[in-house]
Amino acid sequence: MPEPLSQETISREIAALAAESDGGDHPARDYPPYRSSGLRHPHRPLVAPPEAYAELRGPVFGASDVTPLDADLTRQHPGEPLGERITVTGRVTDRDGRPVRGQLVEVWQANASGRYPHQRDQHPAPLDPNFTGTGRCLTDADGRYAFTTIKPGAYPWKNHVNAWRPAHIHFSVFGTAFAQRLVTQMYFPGDPLFPYDPILQSVTDDKARERLVAAYDHGLSEPEWSLGYRWDIVLDGPAATWMEEGR
Amino acid sequence: MRPTPSQTVGPFYGYALPFGGGGDLVPPGHPGAISVHGYVYDGAGDPIPDALLEFWQADEAGNLDGKPGSMRRDDVDGSFAGRDGVTFTGFARVATDLAGHWTLHTVRPGEVPYIAVCVFARGLLHHLYTRVYLDDTGDALLTALPADRRATLVAAPERDGVYRFDIRLQGEGETVFLDLG
Numbered sequence: 472m473p474e475p476l477s478q479e480t481i482s483r484e485i486a487a488l489a490a491e492s493d494g495g496d497h498p499a500r501d502y503p504p505y506r507s508s509g510l511r512h513p514h515r516p517l518v519a520p521p522e523a524y525a526e527l528r529g530p531v532f533g534a535s536d537v538t539p540l541d542a543d544l545t546r547q548h549p550g551e552p553l554g555e556r557i558t559v560t561g562r563v564t565d566r567d568g569r570p571v572r573g574q575l576v577e578v579w580q581a582n583a584s585g586r587y588p589h590q591r592d593q594h595p596a597p598l599d600p601n602f603t604g605t606g607r608c609l610t611d612a613d614g615r616y617a618f619t620t621i622k623p624g625a626y627p628w629k630n631h632v633n634a635w636r637p638a639h640i641h642f643s644v645f646g647t648a649f650a651q652r653l654v655t656q657m658y659f660p661g662d663p664l665f666p667y668d669p670i671l672q673s674v675t676d677d678k679a680r681e682r683l684v685a686a687y688d689h690g691l692s693e694p695e696w697s698l699g700y701r702w703d704i705v706l707d708g709p710a711a712t713w714m715e716e717g718r
Numbered sequence: 719m720r721p722t723p724s725q726t727v728g729p730f731y732g733y734a735l736p737f738g739g740g741g742d743l744v745p746p747g748h749p750g751a752i753s754v755h756g757y758v759y760d761g762a763g764d765p766i767p768d769a770l771l772e773f774w775q776a777d778e779a780g781n782l783d784g785k786p787g788s789m790r791r792d793d794v795d796g797s798f799a800g801r802d803g804v805t806f807t808g809f810a811r812v813a814t815d816l817a818g819h820w821t822l823h824t825v826r827p828g829e830v831p832y833i834a835v836c837v838f839a840r841g842l843l844h845h846l847y848t849r850v851y852l853d854d855t856g857d858a859l860l861t862a863l864p865a866d867r868r869a870t871l872v873a874a875p876e877r878d879g880v881y882r883f884d885i886r887l888q889g890e891g892e893t894v895f896l897d898l899g
């Protein structure tokens with residue numbers, strides 16, 4: 472029988488890969504400490520197409536695709552969910568700082584106990600009948616999104632013995648070009664689980680990794696109601712010149 | 719400005735991202751409708767039951783403007799109302815089933831010779847782009863590739879109006895994935 476995979480082993484691998492970080496903005500698709508990446512990353516280098524048409528444009532969403540209630544994850548059931556009520560807001564921009572307007576932002580998250588209402592999630596923590604944990608909204612004219620939700624709990628997973636995900640909210644964001652598509656995770660400041668988590672640490676550049684962590688913003692907190700977090704999102708993708716030339 | 723890093727979609731997106739009729743860009747019986755289907759495989763050749771595919775394409779006239787309404791909502795109870803059956807939005811989203819299989823119902827894009835694809839999965843830290851070509855046209859990307867790699871981007875006709883397109887994330891027959899800058 473193989474030795475159970477310990478946190479020490481994973482942490483050693485994380486440290487080794489951090490030491491040789493190339494300072495990239497995104498995780499390498501091949502990141503061995505995250506064991507599931509092993510068989511799910513291409514071996515061949517990506518190919519730059521000589522021409523792109525469709526990828527420089529992108530899907531459009533509108534008023535019919537969301538209801539105003541979709542952005543409030545605490546009001547999707549008859550009762551209030553358990554947990555610490557929070558608001559999360561920020562701006563979606565491109566790399567030149569231009570707002571991404573009227574585009575779709577989707578979120579999903581575990582409940583306050585760290586449990587997803589998914590039948591493959593077998594974490595023995597309670598489901599909350601008043602919380603599903605999904606939301607969506609369109610960005611406004613300034614590129615701003617806003618959600619009301621509860622703070623998700625940490626949860627265990629099977630990557631290695633004693634693997635725990637730091638609390639996070641999954642985000643899916645569309646840009647104006649399909650090539651700007653982003654799926655990522657937002658984390659909460661000061662979480663003691665950060666150094667142990669191979670998914671967060673797959674972003675090996677310190678500065679890049681910090682961009683995944685929201686800021687607590689006391690000015691966004693509402694008296695007697697909720698705590699506020701601010702998190703801005705910058706979409707990668709074709710350089711502005713590339714898009715203008717329509718190469 | 720530096721971009722926000724990507725993170726994996728993870729295993730539990732299933733109750734958040736897929737929506738009813740997500741793969742049906744056109745309703746059944748639509749004139750000129752085609753079906754494109756296939757499997758997503760990992761480096762061991764095993765089908766991936768928790769991949770999420772997004773498709774984006776021009777309409778039959780080659781229009782890439784896109785339209786709202788892919789995930790139309792019911793204003794009364796907040797559920798998904800389904801597409802209106804008239805508007806071609808250009809956007810589709812399909813999760814692979816437990817067998818690793820997916821199906822897209824659409825029409826041939828006009829002018830632009832391919833359907834753009836974005837692949838997400840647990841274990842994949844950063845999504846991947848590829849393209850479905852319905853014919854081995856003289857498109858610049860296909861021409862630039864050696865024959866065996868080119869073949870990974872061209873859907874195989876199975877029968878009238880039905881095409882097969884498998885995606886292999888790694889190893890033998892690995893799909894060509896794109897660097898879009």
Ligand SMILES: [Fe+3]
Nearest residue numbers: 639641728730
């Ligand atoms: Fe998660």
